[in-house]
Amino acid sequence: MHDPTAHGLGVTARGFGLRGPRGWAFRGIDLDAEPGALIAVEGPSGSGRTCLLLALTGRMRPTAGTARVGAFELPRRMSALRRVTALAHVAGVTDLEPALTVGEHLRERALLQRRFGGSLRGLLRPRAERRAEARRLIDTALDAAGLDLAALPKGDRTAVRDLERHQELRLSIALALMSRPRLLAVDDTDLKLSDAERAAVWERLRSISASGTTVLAVCSQAPEGAVAVSTAPSAGPSARSSPAPSAGSSVQSSAEDPAEPSAGSPATPSGDGPDGGPADGPDDGGPAGDGRTTEGSAAGEPRDPATTRKEEADALAQAGLS
Template sequence: MDGPHGLRVTAEDFGLEGPRGWAFRGVRLDAEPGSLIAIEGPSGSGRTCLLLALTGRMKATEGTAAVGPARLPKQLAAVRRTSALAHVPGVTDLDPALTVGEHLRERALLQRRFGGSLRALLRPRGERAGEAASRIDAALAAAGLDPDTLPKGPRTAVRDLERVETLRLSLALALIGRPRLLGVDDTDLKLSDAERSGVWALLTSLTESGTTVVAVCSEAPEGAVVVSTAPAATAGTADEETPGTVPPAAPAAPAKPSEDGVGTADMTTDADADKPVADKDADADADTATTPAADSDSDSDSDSDSGNRDRKTADALA
């Protein structure tokens, strides 16, 4: 594959805070172009959030990072134009009903429509088809996936693929755009030792062709630039009495999309109240409503006692 030149990735005290607290915090990184960067940590430690932040899909709330000449968190769009994602649940999910060939043709068409230049769109149809076929063949070769070896060839549905084949297909789809930075999630999830070794060898070969690869894993391979998201590495220092912990964040309003289409969290809360303001007002109105009633009962009792005393006085005079 005619690989592009990779991008250098750096980060300094990089962090992202969401409605439930810090997804990751204090990340420091310095990886040369063409490096294999392994985001290592247990599930739920913010690995995917860090992957999405480094590829311009999530906006960090603390620190800075740089992907090539683009700076984060300000230049998200610039990072997205030079990066691609593969095998990220909820982001790059494959349609199980579509075939391998349909996925590849669809991605090549989208790349030509949205990733190419206007001049490329005006070329003759034969040239455009040849360019698309060339991109697909190069991406499949780089991902180590040969459709002819599948049960039904290119007409094999995604639902019939093995897990490692699904991963390779997702990689091939991402590589059609010839990214300079490739992000891969769940690299070693539910794979055998042999399959895991094969995937790491594949990602290493991509870096040797010039692409910088960021891969999420539970255990990093030898030779990778390791970024740990384990709790001890992402812990904050706000609670001085209990080092290594981050105090829980106050309940937040729902997340709102920012102007550039990247998700952000609105952390504005009513920290002084446990109940909505409407409930507090209703309780206050209820308390106010019961006070005059109590006073009215008291006045009524007083008038009744006064009337009894007047009748007794009249009877005595009679």
């Protein structure tokens, strides 16, 4: 457990949706999850899973419905929410540098955390104390993510390009945990993993949520025991909970054709800070960019997969997330 004193964020949403110039990224999301829950956003690739993850962490501006993460109402308190959430394994946002080693990534994140996430008194402590604190922070995050440096080909000198996929995922999770978030959001959790690797990753995420940190994970299929919400298109509203939901948690999966929301501003993503975490700035200054959304279509029309993938890339590029 990386931080037994951590307090996760509860998540509630009603009719939550995000629409841009090319149509709906997701819509009709209803969700109830207690603090410390393991929330699985399931659905096929291109169905708006990543956009929902970014919206629920204050990185994209929703256009329909209501949502509250902890005490933070969306979209009014997006900036404050970004300060207590962290992203892992989000393509175009948290990409690791292939040429850098695992140790270099960890030390860089510890330095950024001390500089931007710590107190002024911490910056003035003797160098030996700062190094010891950085070492504890790294070790705790690695333990929570389940990444054993001794098992890597060259230990912490192993380049990211030489990591296996599940090791790269664990490293990204460890880096995100170093900011001690109250909500950890992980994208593409089960992509290209074997059954054994997938089960091990979910077990690790359960351990993180059990320590008190809420976990929001994108996947193709939710595991047992998770609060599941679906972005898959459907003919009408549907609800599903996994067989063994977390205590006090419930969820309804998304609907493709809810009532048309009232007019709103286009979806607007918000950028991250230099450490892959929050970026300071007001929430009420209007759209920060084009905010083009990608997955889904207006009025529930069928989408061509190639077109969907191209729009997803365009959206992240124009949003400044790639």
